Amino acid sequence: MSLPADAEALRSGLLAWFERARRELPWRERRTPYRVWVSEVMLQQTRVEVVVPYYQRFLARFPDIAALAAASEEQVLELWSGLGYYRRARNLLKGARFLAGRGADFPTAWKEALAVPGIGEYTAAAILSLAHGLPHAAVDGNIVRVLARLFGVKADPTKGPGKRRIRELAAALLDREQPGRWNEAMMELGALVCSKRPHCLLCPWRGSCVAARTGQQALLPALPARRARVDVIHGVAVIQRAGRLLLRRRGSNVRLARMWELPGCDLVAPVAGELRTGLAGVLAVAPATEPRWRCRHGITHHRIEVYGFDCQLQGEVPVGKDWRWETREVAGGLALTGIARKLLRLLGGRP
């Protein structure tokens, strides 16, 4: 397919900009398929500055596929706790076990890469181009935004003709001599310049960009409407005994499966009686009249108002492997839910 602009000029302009603007990031050193893989998974839906310390801790503990494959899910979730979207961590572990079971490193063939559990087209293209120098164009949300604006693609880029068009443009624009560097430069432009509110004056493509020329930056890409926000009220029982907090592990077939949390439930209103009634099936508690801690938490389109109540435990002390009493220090090192981690911070424990 021919491009509606001078491809060579676009390529050299972007690569020269990247040479000047690229950030030093830990996953850009000592590049291996595994290091790229972990970084790409962590960076999905998450900002670079949040990912960096998690990435460094993760790589220090699990330096290669074999080390990760040998870990338990709980150990992996402990290091992922606070990063959110825990399915990513579980899939990463599944993928590592899949490869370790075959005694293999990350494949170089496209179809074999896609056969690794949890690897989709974007991640496969990123790993194969960045670590192996193979000519696959990576297309994630950032790159869709850049291409839709640069070429003025008005169709919805998430499906049908719009999606095909973006993929064709990405493939046609790809620098086949240095596909890894090219993909990285595209990602960097999407992150630093062609962001939601673009900085067109700093952009190497401002002279060729359809959106900049026609003032349509805010209209492109033409994404479908977001799901409506859902407001949730969540009550949490903060139960302390001899300097330790009562924690419970979530079930296996629920969201945030097997992660540790402070016992709690969704409420209609943040009142103590509701929390007592909501928890009655699992725990008998007497909450203080008013909540003492409050925070906000977001999960996908849910906006959760969290109310922590000081509670006295009544009746039986829960026992079993899904309950534990821990100091705030120790609790901070567990695979905690995001809400539990935020409350722990408010309580003065380790984040």
Ligand code: SF4
């Ligand atoms: S000129 Fe503006 S809208 Fe166009 S690619 Fe650059 S930053 Fe994005």
